[in-house]
Amino acid sequence: MTAVRSLLIGFVLLPYLWAANPLALVASPPKADEAFFESRIRPVLIKHCYSCHSAEGGEAKGGLTLDSRDAVRRGGDSGPALVPHKPEQSLLLQALHYDTLEMPPDGRLPEHVVKDFEHWIAGGAVDPRQSSGLSGGLMSPDIQPSTADHWAFHRVADPPIPNVNHRGWVVDTIDAFVLASLEAADLTPALPADRRTLVRRLYFDLIGLPPSPGEVATFLQDTSSQALPNLVDQLLQSPQFGIHWGRRWLDLARYADSNGGDFNATFHDAWKYRDYVIRSLNADKPYDLFLTEQIAGDLLPAANDQQRTDQLIATGFLMLGTKMLSERDKTKLTLDVVDEQVSTIGQALLGLTLGCARCHDHKFDPISINDYYSLAGIFMSTETLRGESQRYVSTWPKRELPTSSEHRAQVEAHAKKVSALQASLKSAKQAVDHHEKLLRDHQGSQRVVMADNSAARLTGNWTSSTNQPKFVGNDYLHDGNSEKGEKFAEFTLIPPVNGTYDVLVSYTPGNNRAPRVPISIRHAMGEIEVLLDQRPTPTIDGLFKSLGRFSFLTDMPAVITIATRDTEGYVLVDAVRLVGVDEDKVGRADSKSTASRPDSSKHEEELLAAQQHLETLEKAFKDLKAEMPPPLPTAMAVADAEECQDCAICIRGEHMNRGQTVPRGFIQAVSLEHVPHIATSQSGRLQLAAWLADPDHPLSSRVYVNRIWHHLLGRGIVASVDNFGIRGDRPTHPDLLDHLATSFIADGWSTKALIRRIVLSSTYQMSSQFDERSWEQDPDNTLLWRAHRRRLPAEAIRDAMLSISGQIDLSPGEAPVSGLGTLVTENTSEANKFFHSDLGSNKRSIYLPIIRAEVPEVLAVFDFADPDVVMGQRPETNVPAQSLFLLNNPFIARHAGHAAARIRASSYPDNSARVEAVFQLVLARSPTNQEHRDASAFLNAHALAEDAIEPLIRALLASTSFRMLE
Numbered sequence: 001m002t003a004v005r006s007l008l009i010g011f012v013l014l015p016y017l018w019a020a021n022p023l024a025l026v027a028s029p030p031k032a033d034e035a036f037f038e039s040r041i042r043p044v045l046i047k048h049c050y051s052c053h054s055a056e057g058g059e060a061k062g063g064l065t066l067d068s069r070d071a072v073r074r075g076g077d078s079g080p081a082l083v084p085h086k087p088e089q090s091l092l093l094q095a096l097h098y099d100t101l102e103m104p105p106d107g108r109l110p111e112h113v114v115k116d117f118e119h120w121i122a123g124g125a126v127d128p129r130q131s132s133g134l135s136g137g138l139m140s141p142d143i144q145p146s147t148a149d150h151w152a153f154h155r156v157a158d159p160p161i162p163n164v165n166h167r168g169w170v171v172d173t174i175d176a177f178v179l180a181s182l183e184a185a186d187l188t189p190a191l192p193a194d195r196r197t198l199v200r201r202l203y204f205d206l207i208g209l210p211p212s213p214g215e216v217a218t219f220l221q222d223t224s225s226q227a228l229p230n231l232v233d234q235l236l237q238s239p240q241f242g243i244h245w246g247r248r249w250l251d252l253a254r255y256a257d258s259n260g261g262d263f264n265a266t267f268h269d270a271w272k273y274r275d276y277v278i279r280s281l282n283a284d285k286p287y288d289l290f291l292t293e294q295i296a297g298d299l300l301p302a303a304n305d306q307q308r309t310d311q312l313i314a315t316g317f318l319m320l321g322t323k324m325l326s327e328r329d330k331t332k333l334t335l336d337v338v339d340e341q342v343s344t345i346g347q348a349l350l351g352l353t354l355g356c357a358r359c360h361d362h363k364f365d366p367i368s369i370n371d372y373y374s375l376a377g378i379f380m381s382t383e384t385l386r387g388e389s390q391r392y393v394s395t396w397p398k399r400e401l402p403t404s405s406e407h408r409a410q411v412e413a414h415a416k417k418v419s420a421l422q423a424s425l426k427s428a429k430q431a432v433d434h435h436e437k438l439l440r441d442h443q444g445s446q447r448v449v450m451a452d453n454s455a456a457r458l459t460g461n462w463t464s465s466t467n468q469p470k471f472v473g474n475d476y477l478h479d480g481n482s483e484k485g486e487k488f489a490e491f492t493l494i495p496p497v498n499g500t501y502d503v504l505v506s507y508t509p510g511n512n513r514a515p516r517v518p519i520s521i522r523h524a525m526g527e528i529e530v531l532l533d534q535r536p537t538p539t540i541d542g543l544f545k546s547l548g549r550f551s552f553l554t555d556m557p558a559v560i561t562i563a564t565r566d567t568e569g570y571v572l573v574d575a576v577r578l579v580g581v582d583e584d585k586v587g588r589a590d591s592k593s594t595a596s597r598p599d600s601s602k603h604e605e606e607l608l609a610a611q612q613h614l615e616t617l618e619k620a621f622k623d624l625k626a627e628m629p630p631p632l633p634t635a636m637a638v639a640d641a642e643e644c645q646d647c648a649i650c651i652r653g654e655h656m657n658r659g660q661t662v663p664r665g666f667i668q669a670v671s672l673e674h675v676p677h678i679a680t681s682q683s684g685r686l687q688l689a690a691w692l693a694d695p696d697h698p699l700s701s702r703v704y705v706n707r708i709w710h711h712l713l714g715r716g717i718v719a720s721v722d723n724f725g726i727r728g729d730r731p732t733h734p735d736l737l738d739h740l741a742t743s744f745i746a747d748g749w750s751t752k753a754l755i756r757r758i759v760l761s762s763t764y765q766m767s768s769q770f771d772e773r774s775w776e777q778d779p780d781n782t783l784l785w786r787a788h789r790r791r792l793p794a795e796a797i798r799d800a801m802l803s804i805s806g807q808i809d810l811s812p813g814e815a816p817v818s819g820l821g822t823l824v825t826e827n828t829s830e831a832n833k834f835f836h837s838d839l840g841s842n843k844r845s846i847y848l849p850i851i852r853a854e855v856p857e858v859l860a861v862f863d864f865a866d867p868d869v870v871m872g873q874r875p876e877t878n879v880p881a882q883s884l885f886l887l888n889n890p891f892i893a894r895h896a897g898h899a900a901a902r903i904r905a906s907s908y909p910d911n912s913a914r915v916e917a918v919f920q921l922v923l924a925r926s927p928t929n930q931e932h933r934d935a936s937a938f939l940n941a942h943a944l945a946e947d948a949i950e951p952l953i954r955a956l957l958a959s960t961s962f963r964m965l966e
Contacts, residue, residue, distance in 0.1 A: 033123075033126055034126055034128050034353060034356070034723075034727060035343065035347065035353045035355060035356070035722075035723075035869075036116075036119075036120060036123075036126070036869070037120060037126050037127055037128065038128075038353060038355055038356035038358075038359075039339065039343055039355045039356075039358075040113075040116040040120070041116065041117065041120050041127075042129075042359060043358070043359060043653045044109070044113055044116075044117075045066050045067070046359060046652050046653060046654070047652075047653075047654060048104040048109065049066045049103075049104065050066065050067060053065050053066045053067070054066060054067040055067055060076070061076075062076040062078065063075075063076035064076025064078075064081060066081065066092075067129070068129045069127035069128070069129050072092070072125070072127065073125075075091070078091055079091065082121050082125055083121075084121065084124045084125040085121070085122060085123075085124055085125075086121070086122075087117075087118045087121040087122050090121050092117065092121075093114070093117055093118060093121060096108075096109060096113075096114045096117055097114060110262070112261065112262060112324075128363055128364070128727070129363070150365070150366065150725070150726055151730070151731070151734065152351070152698060152699060152702070152724040152725070152728075153366065153669050153670060153671070153698050153699075154698055155671070155696055155698050156696070156698055156701060156702060156738050156741045156742055157738060157742070158738060158739055158742035158743070159735040159738055159739060161173050161176050161177075161739075162176050162177060162180035162735070163176075163180075164176055164179045164180050164183060165183055166179060166183070166188075169189060169762050170762065171760065171761055171762045172757055172760060172761040172762075172763075173739065174736065174739075174740070174757065174758065174761045174763055175761050175762045175763050177733055177735055177736035177739060178733065178736065178763045178783075178784050181732075181733060181783050181784075182783050182784070182785055185777060185778065185783055186777075187774050187777060187778065187783060187785045188774075188785070189762070189763075189766055189784070189785055189786070190766045190767050190768070190769050190771065190785060190786035190787065191766070191767050191769060192762070192765050192766060192767060193765055193766060193767040193768070193787065193966065194767070195219065195220055196216060196220070196924060196925050197767065197925075197966050198228075198765060199211055199215070199216055199219045199220075199231070199924070200216075200924040200925075200965070201965050201966070202231060202232065202235060202759060203215075203235065204792060204796055204800075204965055205711070205712055205759065205965070206232070206235040206236060206238075206241055206244065206755070206759070207235050207238050207240035207241050207243070207244050208240065208243065208244030208247070208793075208795065208796045208799055208844075209240060209244075209796075209799055209800065209803050209808075210800045210803055210804065210924055211924055212803075212921075213917075213920040213921060213924070216920070216924050219231055228760065229760060232756055232759055232760060233756075236752050236755065236756060239282060239810075240810065240844075241281065241282060241752075242277075242278040242279065242280070242281040242282030242283075243278055243844055243846050244796075245281050245751070246274070246277040246278040246281050246846060247793075247795055247845070247846045248707075248711055249277050249281070250274065250277060250846070250865075251865040251870075251871045251872065251874070252347075252348040252707075252870055252871070252872055253273070253277070253294075253317050253320055253344075253348070254320055254321055254322075254344065254867050254868060254869060254870060254871075255270065255273070255274060255320055255850065255867060256270065256320065256322075256850045256851070256852045256867035257270050257271065257816055257817045257824075257849045257850050257851060258817070258824045258850075258851045258852050259322055259323060259325060259852065260322040260852025260853055260867070260868060261322045261323060261324050261325065261852070262324050262325065262326050262327075263324075263325040263326045263393055263823070264823055264824050264825065264851070264852060264853065265325060265389065265395070265822060265823060265824075266817050266820045266821065266822060266823065266824050267320070267636060267817070268815065268817060268818065268820075269316075269398065269634055269635050269636045270316065270320060270636060271813070271814065271815050271816055271817075272313045272316070272635050272636075273313055273314070273316035273317065273320065273635075273636065274846065275812070276310055276313045276314055276316075278812075278846075279310070280293075280310075281751060284750055284751060284752040284753075286748050286749035286750065287701075287704055287744075287749040287750075287751060288693035288695075288700075288749045289693075289749070290314075290749075291349065291689065291692055291693050291700070292689040292690070292692075292693050293310065293311050293314035293315075294314045294315060294316075294317035294318070295315070295317070295318070295345075295685050295686075295688055295689035295692065296315070296685040296686040296688070296689040297310070297311030297312060297313075297314040297315050297637075298311060298312050298315050298399075298637060298638065298639055298640075299640070299682075299685060299686045300686075305402035305403075308401075308402050309401045309402055309633075309635075312399055312401055312635050312637045313401070313635045313637065315637045315638045316635060316636045316637060317344075318341050318344075318379075318382070318384065318638050319384060319396060319636040319637070319638060320636070321337070321340040321341065321344060321868075322340075322852060322867075322868050323336070323337055323340070323385075323394070323396075324336065325389075325393050325394045325395065326392055326393045326394075327394075328392050329655075330394065331655050332655050333385070333394060334380070334385065335376070335380075335650065335655050337379075337384050337385065338376050338379040338380055338647075339355055339358055339376070341379045341382075341384070342354050342355060342358075342372065342375050342376055342379060343355035343870075344870055345375070345688075345692075347722045347723070347870040347872070348722075348870045348872070349692055349699075349700060349703065350667075350692075350699045350700070350703060350724070351699060351702075351703040351706075351718070351720075351721070351722060351723055351724035351725070351728070352365060352367065352667075352699070352723070352724060352725055353365070353723060353725060354367060354371075354372060354375065354667075355372075357369050357371060357372035358372055358650070358653045359650075359652050359653035360652075362725075364725060364726040364727050365669075365725040365726055365727075366667075366668075366669035367667060367669065368668070369649055370649070370662050370668075371665075371666075371667045371668055371669075373647045373648070373649045373650075373662045374647075374662050374663065374664055374665035374666065375664075375665075375666065375667075375688070376647045377645070377646045377647035377662070377663070377664035377665075377684070378664050378678075378683055378684035378685055378688055379683075379685075380641075380645065380647045381640060381641050381643075381644035381645060381664070381682075381683035381684065382638050382639070382640060382641060382683045382685060383397060383638060383639045383640070383641045383642075384396065384397075384638055385397075389822060396636060397636075397637070397638075397639065398634040398635070398636065399634060399635055399636075399637040399639065400632050400633070400634055401632075401633040401634060401635055403632055403633055407629065407630070407632070408632065410629040411629055411631065411632055414624075414627070414628055414629055417624055418621075418624060418625075421617065421620060421621050421624060422621070424617055425614070425617050425618065425621060428610065428613050428614040428617050429614060431610045431613070431614075432607070432610045432611055432614050434610075435603065435606045435607040435610045436607060438603050438606070438607075447495070447496055447497060447499065447501070447578075447579070447580025448577065448578065448579050448580065449493045449494065449495060449496065449501075449558075449577065449578040450472075450493075450575060450576070450577040450578075451491045451492075451493055451575065451576050451577075452472055452473035452474075452574070452575045453473065453475070453476060453477050453489065453573050453574055453575065454473065454474070455491065456489040456490060456491050456573065457489075457490045457492075458477075458487075458488070458489055458490075459486070459487060459488040459489075459490075460479070460483055460486045460487030460488065460564075461480070461483070461487070462477040462478070462479060462480075462487060462489065462573065463477065463478055463479075463480050464476075464477060465477070465478055468508035468510070470508060470542060470543060471506065471508055471543075471574050471575075472506050472543065472574050472575035473574075473575065474611070474615075476506075476507070476508060476572055476573065476574040477489065477572065477573040477574070478570045478571065478572050478573070479564050479570060479571045480570070481512075481569060481570045481571075483564075484564050484565065484566070484567055485563075485564060485565045485566070486564070487563075487564045487571070488561055488562070488563050488564070489561070489562045489573040490559060490560075490561045490562075491559070491560045491561070491562075491576040492557045492558070492559055493557065493558045493560070493576065493578055494554065494557050494558070495552040495553070495554055495558060495578055495580075496554070496580075497554060497580070498551075498552070498553050498554055499551070499552070499580055499581070500549050500550070500551055500552075500580070500581045501549065501550065501551075501552050501558075501578040501579060501580055501581060502546055502548075502549050502578070502579045502580075502581050503521055503546065503547040503548060503549070503550060503558075503560065503576070503577075503578060504540060504544040504545065504546050504547070504576070504577040504578075504579060505519065505532065505544065505545055505547060505560070505562070505574070505575070505576050505577075506538065506543045506544045506545075506574040506575045506576075506577075507532075507534045507538065507545070507572040507573075507574050508572060508574070509534060509535060509536055509537045509538065510534075510535065510570070511535060512569055512570055513533075513534035513535045513569050513570050513571075513572065514534055514564075514567040514568060514569035514570060514571045515533045515534070515535055515568070515569065516531045516532075516533065516566070516567060516568075517531065517532045517533075517534055517562060517563070517564075517567055517571050518530075518531060518562075518563045518565055518566070518567070519531070519532055519547060519560060519561065519562050519563070520559075520560070520561045520563070521547065521548075521550060521558070521559075521560055522558065522559040522560075522561075523550035523551055523552055523558060524550070524551040524552055524553045524556060525550070525551055528548075528550075530547050530548065532545065532547065534569075534570075534571070534572055535569075544575075544577060549581055552578065558578060560576050638685075640682065640683040640685070641683065644680065644681060644682060644683050644684075646661050646662060646663050646664055647661065647662065647664075648660065648661040648662075649661075649662060663678075664678045664683075664684040665678065665684075666688065666691050670691075670697065670698060670699065672691065672694055672696055672697065673696060674694070675691065676688075676690045676691055695745050699724060701741040701742075701744055701745055701749075702718075702724070702737055702738070702741045703721075703724060704744070705737070705740040705741050705744050705754060706718050706721055706731075706737060707721055707872055708751070708754055708755060708758065709740070709758065710872070710873065712755065712758050712759060712764060713758075713763070713764065713784070713787075713788060714787070714788030714789075714790040715781075715782075715788055716873075717731045717732055717733050717734075717736060717737045717740075718730070718731045718732075718737070719732075720873075721872040721873050722870060722871075722872040722873065732782045732783065732784075740754070743757075763784060764787075766784075766786055766787045767786065767787060767966070768786055768787040768788065768789045768966045769786060770786070771785065771786065774786070787966070789964055789965070789966060790964065790965045791876055791963055791964055791965075792963055792964070792965065793862070793864075793874065794845070794858070794859040794860075794861075794862035794863060794864040795844070795845030795846065795859060795864070797862055797962075797963060798845045798858050798859065798891075799844050799845055800962075801891075801892065801895045801896075801957060802842055802844075802895060804895070804899050804921055804922055804953075804957075805894075805895035805896070805897075805898035805899045805902070806898055806899070806902050807842045807895060807898050808842055808843075808844070809841075809842040809843045809844075810843075810844065811843070812847070813841075813843045813844075813846070813847025816847060816848060816849035816850075817849050817851075824851050824854070845858075845859060850867055852867055852868065855867070857885075857889075858885075858889070858891055861881055861882055861885045862882060863875050863876055863877055883958060886954075886957060886958035887954065887958050892954060892957060892958075893950075893954065896950050896951075896953040896954040896957060897950050899921060899922070899950075899953050900946075900949040900950035900953055902921070903917055903918060903921070903949050903953075904946050904949065911936050911939040911940055912932070912936055914939060914949065915927060915932055915935040915936050915939065915952075916932075918935070918949065918952055918953060918956065919931070919935075919956070921953075922953060922956040922957065922962060923956060923959075923961050923962060935952055938951075938952060939952065
């Protein structure tokens, strides 16, 4: 049975499978590797556990020590402390959750720390520690000369091009290195990929989008020798190149539009860094400059405002990591942020796990604790945090970007107007408060109490109105003549003295008002309900109507409730007033009695005038805000601290336990002829950037070209792309790696030139055809006897669907979180739109908001990069949730429908032609004979074949052929 037939059957059966076994579509947890252990697990064990459970602490309570891998697995009196991959069976996690056991005994750890342990255990509990007694801090093994002699620290040197037998296969010197390894193993490279496969591979690899049927046809029709180079050059010059390759860099920059962690604050300006990366790659900015700007762009000279803007924005690279902003111990917070920055520099730019040396000399690599704190001093002297967004919650600096003098003048002039109007508003509010007090004092002396509708406790939905001219206060309310019996307005008034009071209510009259409004009055003698006709004009000043006189006590509030039960017509609510009545006049006062109308008109008129003046100013302020010019542009960018200083070693990584101070500097195992000197008054970032971008640096160029190779070939020459250390993989073709690194530098650190060389090589253009003999000798294809079959990254899967449906919007995106407030989950009812599976956007995936802990489902289900960490190599899972998503998600259905409409819009003579068109559109190829028969039979089985095009497209979108690059 073919793939298409299987998918079509699955399409029909899947609803039943889903009902029996619903699977949550969730993102993968953070990668629990050695770096994760060293940065998030070991420091917690040292701080909270070693005093009672370590050889160094001299304690093994319950027979348990936690200072080595074997000891943790062996456990204590209660059994193993953890079971790798099974958090729910791990006693250690139960203790942290305070389930049956309660550890640490002095208080439960924060939830995010417990989550880290859960992810660590679920990921296999990776633990590089080998024996007890060496885990605490400065007592780790000395760096051995053999360790410092590791290949990655050797200077890059261009090796000679090897001689090969089959020279005709060598198109580029790259091929000579690959072929030499194959010939040494008595293997031969696979045949070239066919041109249809190659053109699809190139489009996805260079711009992350599929070729259209027309683009495929154009390439196939060009049989000249320049057809392939011309296509490559065209794709390299496309604006979509920077979008696709920019996303790969953002994986390293741990890019997100929110902070995550304990306080998921919105990164409103992060998108500017995203766009800087895209611009830089499209312009083929030399990598050494690209790297330098992100470390120290703010310290570089600039020829113009645009360059200055880019350089400032570039330093957002150092700002984007998640931070525990509500940490009250600000010294700890600062050191944690520094650790995140040092670790990022290590993994992203050097391929080293520098964070492991925070507590002790690195266990495996030639990186000492002194090296770590030399680098830490550079970032301790860099301003990454500034002030507080609210009490105890730190925030980050927003640095102003260059703008025109006219813009700045407009902003300043507007700010002055706002300031002056705010002062007037303050005075007007004080005047209203003053007149309200005078009126209250006067009414109090006359035994008068009044409450406007703004003081009423409302049940149900009441509508504010000012349509009628005469009312008390700013407005009156009506029930909309709807939901009768469900709406109430309850007034509570406290009489100033015990006595008899006239109960007055105000309303605006009208023929459509309710004639029998039930109003209950709770008084000193009980409760009574009266009915009020709101159609005629009130008898007191045209505003108030008396409901009767009742006794009230100061310690028993009067409660007047206006209801809508059994009413016909609009029920109005405005104000309620209690007016004291002299005891000797009870029973003979009329509607014009002076007791019922205290002489407060002067105070009321003054209050009304003050309120009207305030309303006028408030309207003017609203209009002024609407005229506000665009704010001065800002960016998330670092700066040198006011006081630059060296950092003291934190023994065992504990910030309160300080050792010797070490001068700012770099990793000693990297030997350069010219090591930059850091002046006392400087942070050292500029010198760090120069050190990283030195052409003689053994790691910078190697790590970068290896990343490019990894993305184009499916596996890095060093497979562990983020780890070139002792525990990382050794290069499969070390001479090729050095050859690429030296030629990369010789070509001006050009990313596009490197990519062009690789994709025009015979190595890249091989087919993925399987060969039994080669597989038996090299099952992992480390020697590259064929092309690796690769799955499309998450964003390419989504973008390809948009492209196929004809709905893709290739215009640049802007600020993706402009509708959010300080926190990503607050402020507006629109906030939830950012967490919808496809967010309703047809722009490329790089422009979707990346909210930490809420990555869009359409990306998360296909192993999108975890924005919390450096991720040069994404995990590739193959789980049922992915197939379920492809066959059931509304996003897929919608765009399959659009694609089907494109097919229907063309006049194809029969189902055979329609099947051909569908395969060309979705897979950029013709169907096989069996696929053609199956798909045609599927269309023919429907009375209206056009109705079956959409499910056929959905089946192909869920197929392996769509998701894989051959």
